[in-house]
Amino acid sequence: MSVEELTEEKGSARSRVAILGIGGAGNNLLSHAISGGVSPTQCVAVNTDRNQLSACHAKNKILITGNSLRRTTHDELDNVRTLANRVSPFTSESDFTILLTGLGGVMGTMAGPAIAELNRGQAKPVVSIVALPFIHERDRRFLALRGLKRMVESSDCTVVVDNAVEFNQASSSGRGADEIASLAVRSLSEVVAMGSSALNHRILSVMRLGQVATVCAAAIRSSERIQSGIIEALQAPSAELPLSMAKGAVLLYHGLEPLSEPQAIQAYEAVSSLVGHDVEFVQLSTRSAGVSRVSVFLTGYSYS
Numbered sequence: 001m002s003v004e005e006l007t008e009e010k011g012s013a014r015s016r017v018a019i020l021g022i023g024g025a026g027n028n029l030l031s032h033a034i035s036g037g038v039s040p041t042q043c044v045a046v047n048t049d050r051n052q053l054s055a056c057h058a059k060n061k062i063l064i065t066g067n068s069l070r071r072t073t074h075d076e077l078d079n080v081r082t083l084a085n086r087v088s089p090f091t092s093e094s095d096f097t098i099l100l101t102g103l104g105g106v107m108g109t110m111a112g113p114a115i116a117e118l119n120r121g122q123a124k125p126v127v128s129i130v131a132l133p134f135i136h137e138r139d140r141r142f143l144a145l146r147g148l149k150r151m152v153e154s155s156d157c158t159v160v161v162d163n164a165v166e167f168n169q170a171s172s173s174g175r176g177a178d179e180i181a182s183l184a185v186r187s188l189s190e191v192v193a194m195g196s197s198a199l200n201h202r203i204l205s206v207m208r209l210g211q212v213a214t215v216c217a218a219a220i221r222s223s224e225r226i227q228s229g230i231i232e233a234l235q236a237p238s239a240e241l242p243l244s245m246a247k248g249a250v251l252l253y254h255g256l257e258p259l260s261e262p263q264a265i266q267a268y269e270a271v272s273s274l275v276g277h278d279v280e281f282v283q284l285s286t287r288s289a290g291v292s293r294v295s296v297f298l299t300g301y302s303y304s
């Protein structure tokens with residue numbers, strides 16, 4: 001068993017996290033995360049659509065004008081790179097990037113990977129959280145899978161949230177994918193910002209076990225019920241990937257009190273028994289006065 005509990009280290013330099021939302025889905029998911037408690041000042045919305053951009057709650061906004069994204073020549077790739085460069089002033093001060101986008105449209109599929117690559121080129125990790133189109137968007141799903149290939153090449157880890165999956169969380173907005181993506185952003189950004197560089201290194205090493213990850217979440221009545229919460233969460237991962245192929249798990253718990261060591265071990269045992277084998281495991285608790293929640297990133301999947 002490889003359980004590793006890492007606790008918040010006081011006094012160490014905090015990481016600064018930039019959260020980017022690209023295109024329509026990216027902007028919506030960003031607003032969702034901000035409504036859930038993410039600070040708008042750390043968020044940057046990028047879009048070709050002026051109305052979507054102005055509706056987004058992010059503090060920083062970049063409007064991409066013209067239809068330059070629609071052509072696909074080599075010149076065009078340079079263009080996408082230039083667009084990506086416009087993001088740099090907003091992310092230069094941060095040392096971790098979370099990128100949110102939908103794949104299958106033009107903006108997110110073209111500019112998302114380019115922006116991820118550019119940020120990562122500056123020696124900063126990039127975790128992308130991408131929404132895949134609904135089943136009825138057949139042509140878009142095809143495009144999205146091609147976009148996903150570029151996204152995984154450009155990111156340290158790509159968390160897939162498939163709109164086609166039926167989520168078990170009764171979501172207030174009726175869109176489980178939005179709820180789970182926004183919870184993933186909130187919990188990851190909070191944990192990265194509060195942790196030490198050693199902790200972030202450990203989280204990243206588990207996320208980098210594969211190119212692709214899923215995320216699962218559930219509300220928990222009390223930390224005593226952590227095992228049943230994990231069972232509930234793992235019933236509905238954000239993409240249809242077999243649990244048995246996961247190699248790692250990053251467990252983030254939000255509750256009144258952090259998980260105790262025995263509870264953390266119970267949590268690990270629940271994850272490993274559902275996956276069917278031992279996994280690399282890191283868990284971290286953050287305090288929250290609201291409803292207790294657990295999110296589990298299952299990592300180690302390859303793109304194919």
Ligand SMILES: Nc1nc2c(ncn2[C@@H]2O[C@H](COP(=O)(O)OP(=O)(O)OP(=O)(O)O)[C@@H](O)[C@H]2O)c(=O)[nH]1
Nearest residue numbers: 023024025028102104105106107108131133134177
């Ligand atoms: N979960 C979720 N998915 C969304 C949302 N909006 C769009 N999507 C999905 O994301 C895919 C891409 O759509 P958009 O983000 O609107 O596309 P875009 O990147 O802005 O690209 P263009 O508008 O074509 O330039 C769609 O096929 C939808 O399935 C959203 O608010 N939530």
Ligand SMILES: [Mg+2]
Nearest residue numbers: 023024049107
């Ligand atoms: Mg759009």
